[in-house]
Amino acid sequence: MNELNKYKTKQRVAILDFIESNKDREVTANDILVYLNKNDLKASQTTIYRYLDNLVKEGIIKKNYSEEKSSSCYQYVGKRCKEHYHLKCNNCGEIIHLDSEIFSSIEKKIIDRYGFKIDNIKTILYGTCNKCNMNNKSK
Ligand SMILES: [Zn+2]
Ligand SMILES: [Zn+2]
Incomplete structure (x- = not known):
């Protein structure tokens, strides 16, 4: 198994899909939670934050602070x-x-x-x- 596959869980793929398909706007951790629940993929808020932190570190998404939502928002970063x-x-x-x-x-x-x-x-x-x-x- 290579490095990439190691992290390829269903949740991670779904989170990435969701952020990518919303690449013209920012999404919050809560938007992701709602989306995962809708798709029967159980994940706690903590798990989601952990995935998001990893994706930010890898430079796949970026984190902004949204004043209107007063929470952190995530945006897909294409190549x-x-x-x-x-x-x-x-x-x-x-x-x-x-x-x-x-x-x-x-x-x-x-x-x-x-x-x-x-x-x-x-x-x-x-x-x-x-x-x-x-x-x-x-x-
Ligand atoms: Zn506008
Ligand atoms: Zn861009």
Whole structure:
């Protein structure tokens, strides 16, 4: 058995599936608990947190703190997510994966001027998405 298979329990696969299929938003441990229960996969909150911690350490998902839910939220990090920034809508919570070239010139300017390298995995830009802006206009 290789390293990867060792951790491949049903719960872990289900948690990962759930987070991946919700990759345009953040999910909480509670969302996962509800999902697992629905699929008859029993797991305690503690187990879920342990799986989530491992996935965060492996860089497969990332952990953010959500003010509106006042709890930790988890977001899927695809291979390419390490190379770009994310926008998050304050209103509906949608996450947009930015084209990496949009930011690369700004990133370079910041490094040139301040010698500061932004951690794009930790950085989220907050605002209002197109959908929510349209809805606001039509009100
Ligand atoms: Zn991404
Ligand atoms: Zn929105």
